[in-house]
Amino acid sequence: MQRMKVVLGHLGGGGGQPRTSPCLGLSGSPRSVAVGNPEDVVVVHGRRTPIGKSKRGGLKDTTPDELLAAVMTAVLKDLNLSPEKLGDICVGNVLQPGAGALTARIGQFLSGIPETVPISCVNRQCSSGLQAVINIAGGIRNGSYDIGLACGITSENVAERFGVSRKKQDAFALASQQKAARAQQMGWFKNEIVPVTTTFTDDQGNEKKITVLQDEGIRPSTTLEGLAKLKPAFKENGTTTAGNSSQVSDGAAAVLLAKRSKASQLHLPVLGVLKSYAVVGVPPDVMGIGPAYAIPVALEKAGLTVNDIDIFEINEAFASQAVYCVEKLGIPLEKVNPLGGAIALGHPLGCTGARQVVTLLHELQRRGKRGYGVVSMCIGTGMGAAAVFEYPGN
Template sequence: MAKARFRERPFLISRSLFPLPRTQIDPHEQQRDVEAAGCAGPPYRPARDQPCAAGRAVLQRLPAAFSRRSSGGARTTHGHRPSKPRRLQGHHPRRASGSRHECGSPGREAEPRTAGRHLRGVESMSLAEIGKPGNITSRLLENEKARDCLIPMGITSEKVAERFGISREKQDTFALASQQKAARARSRGCFRDEIVSVTTTILDDTKGTKKRITVSQDEGIRPDTTMEGLSKLKPAFKNGGSTTAGNASQVSDGAAAIPLAQRSKAEELGLPILGVLRSYAVVGVPPDIRGIGPAYAIPVALQKSGLTVNDVDIFEINEAFASQAVYCVEKLGIPPEKLNPLGGAVALGHPLGCTGARQVITLLNELKRRRKRAYGVVSMCIGTGMGAAAVFEYPGN
């Protein structure tokens, strides 16, 4: 089969991008990606006379009124059809795996449908229109499973914690570890090769004047986080609940980009090999506890690649909420030292349409730093009741 190849890509997650709509955030990534692939062009637009050899671009973002994706999932569930709602952050590993084709036999590489792709994810949650789910009929609301698709994400986190006995202390401990790992990684320069600086104009709230700033690092990392501080935070979604602003992912803006190519195209262009996509899987889970998706998607992806949990060096599991991440880690028996070694979404942020690509980038760069052949898994829960997982191999120097 043809070979899937990735190169390290930059990413950026920042609250300072608030003034920039998605159409302005993404070109920063696009131009950097095009230049890295050897396709020159004017700033922030593809060169028309020398298109990128990847041949195809795929952009993933969340709909402006992102709560409406729940109503779509509810409609398909109500109709008793196989549900294929918009896969949000799970979109990028799926695109990498070859879109309509699932990854193949154990030990074999995934096959992209084209010679190359330019995968991009961008999100501006600061400017997102958070509204009602849209037009919902009474018949749909009478269907319990369909109705569960409309449950807010924060409440699903509470349901996971209650149903599986994930205590507030466990969630806060997990969140603290994420912040500490991210702070340590940033101080060591682990994100330096991944981040593209963005210069923009913001409104100074204190003075009411505009000023130019340059964002060059993730802004959600809090090195001074303590258990005492986390324990003082009030529940964010439910009285007496355990999900807080400290143990949940952050509302963030950001963009990420990944060039993907068949082996023959990568060799033709002389591109270095950063990673091999081995397998990919998507599974369905109950919508009211959708955060448990990775616990069921990861075993399927590992089986497809002929690997076990013990064979994997790094697990990049999205930390939408500490409750669901703790459940997945305990369910699969993942050693703490293998989980999100550079921190996760609790510290780095979770721009929904960008996260899948960001995870792949962080994973492959960390595998590269280890200077040996290694395997990594990227996984996340998705929208209205799914989990996605992809297995990558770093071939070594």
């Protein structure tokens, strides 16, 4: 039997024409899912931890390897998939020293995946979790293995150059909080979240066992008036504030991918089909515009347009850049981050891309209809990445 591969990504605590790097073409006709090409790269399953407030939330004393182990274990257990079937692990990492290889390897051992399964790490800044997914998809596509797990364990220039007002940014931030609060209240995150039982040290130095069940950054009481009172974060007269920016957070996510024929052989479900991926370069001083240029390339490769997409999961690094990208592409706001984004949920750097894939596909599954989704984010140093997925329907 061919060895299989796991990809893991862990937590990390516009002038001119952007340059496009080679993109990964993953499918033929974008509308062939009903029949199912045995060579398709499919998403089998995905889970994530709750996203905790960095340095003060329920996961503040939980190590990256423990968070990784939680999601790795959950994905394999949910599917009753033997870890010995896995052929490799690739970890998306941003802030861990030494590329995070040691942390990832420990997380692997804690999850029960044997030492015979090798491991590697990848860092593409905020898109590291998505890059891990794509690295595994590429390996499946080129025949190196048949199945793998991808996991993850952070503006002012955009606002000034492109005229994104403070009012627009605050309104976008409020919507993110409201959508996330509603999703949490309705229980729409329940199927994707793995509860984490951990040790927590309070302000008095007392240790206790707690179980973190839900995202901690959501603020249902947020108002426009409250957001308007916050001071600018970077410049005295700036428009970016703590309220309209992503939160610094802790968390992990895991996405299991496979060749469709292997998924069928192992009687594994198909949660989604990876249709295309693109990464582009943009000016570093306005790196936040990356999704505005990566998304069209990914859509073109998938043979789709903005109108064909049901959900856009665009990382909310800052409201300024998210608003610009949405308006630049003409995306209806109701299609953008319907369960809230990083402003409300948080942005664990190496995890976000994988977390977005998990949230996207679980939401398409909840809706029950065949549809398309896009995951995209800006990337530090001046890049943007985007991937297109198709949910085949219930």
